[in-house]
Amino acid sequence: MPDLGKYAEAVLSSYAVSIVLLLVLVWLSVRRAKRIKRQLQDVESKVKKHG
């Protein structure tokens, strides 16, 4: 751990905020990607059965 001096709070909090925000963005994107992919498969198989 480097010595951050009196600004430790600012540096650490900005890293924390940014990394959390990036992770949230990635997580939301991946979750939605998976969900839509699954739903599309469901719909496609249903459509095939019908027609």
Place this chain on the structure above:
Amino acid sequence: MSANSIWEYANPKKFIQTTDRVLPWISVLAVVSLVVGLIWGFFFTPDDYRQGSTVKIIYLHVPSALMAINAWLMMLVASLVWIVRRHHVSALAARAAAPVGAMMTVIALATGAIWGQPMWGTWWAWDPRLTSFLILFLFYLGYIALWEAIENDDTAADLTSILCLVGSVFALLSRYAVNFWNQGLHQGASLSLDKEENVADVFYYPLLVCIAGFVLLFIALVFLRTQTEIRARRMRALLARERMG
């Protein structure tokens, strides 16, 4: 048309196939360069003689600010492609990029505020650059909201792409207006082709790695989200057809 023309990827199926192949590589590269760049910047660079350790925030602030602007530029290009050539993938890519760009704007604003607190003695100042970014964020919000509000995909693509064009002009105008309105506290550009104006080398190389990481992360996210939008669109079309038949 030649076999490896870029327009080939305008075919949604082809786009999904290709991006499926390259997406793991880009994601891994993005994560590696982000981890390397941020660790390099955080642990192995000296403090600045004026800013102390807060200089380390640069590795998040500058790349996210860059990507906030570049994401809008990418949306502008994608919108133009949609208007001129009417490739659906292009319109959907613009839609996919907007939330990523908005998030980058938030990160740039947040890290800037946290840095400004000890350095300028205030979380927020109505400085031209800060104000422009806030306005850019509002443009992102309006763009996303318009996409969400319209049900018909083609209408939404047309309207949002025109909004993107008009918005770009007004965002640029706002930038100059804000400059005129208030002289700022913000320092000049951290990066430029002119070597003299650059930040010192010790900060420069890890910063480049971080920027590469952010760019790759942006590309990976846009690919993934565009795939999602293509699938969602296909699903809506299938459901609509089933209801009809």
Place this chain on the structure above:
Amino acid sequence: MIALLIRDLRLAMRAGGGFGLGLAFFLIVVTLVPFGVGPQSELLARIASGILWLGALLACLLSLDRIFALDWEDGSLDLLATAPLPMEAVVSVKALAHWLTTGLPLVLSTPLFGLLLSLPQAGYGPLVLSLMLGTPALSVIGTFGAALTVGLKRGGLLLSLLVLPLYVPTLIFGAEMARRGAEGLTYSTPLLMLAGITCGTIALLPFASAAVLKVNLR
């Protein structure tokens, strides 16, 4: 074209909408400001020009969704689309009608509201001039926003979200000009910029609005 303008104006008068409502809204804003910031006349004098600009802008925003809403509902917009008149002209006339019913009354009444906010003597000329130059741009930009959201059921809030960022440059130069005027400084630079923005939007934005409207009528 002129027939369309007259029709729009008559509709606005009869519906009692834009005309009175915008002004009443403006009056309320001006009345509420002293309650919010305190009655000291030095403070009010400092912020008067900015408040009046904001009030005018919000009053303008409030009446935007009426530009196309009525015509959309009763189908006359579809008729206008098939008429020989180009869409760009329709859009420009609509913007002009909106400005005549909302912007112009606001401009003419600001001296009165300036009294309420103890605007300094020197400020009246530049304020009225800046509003006179700026409000047409507000109407034209607003028409673009209204065209974007015309088909939507609850477009009002979205309309504000879309239009307000587009208002930023106009507001900055207009309010800056009024402020400099009130403080007795020279204001030719913001005046030229404001005039430039207004001319630019009037010349170019109707094309975008018309394109958007055609998409919505498809």
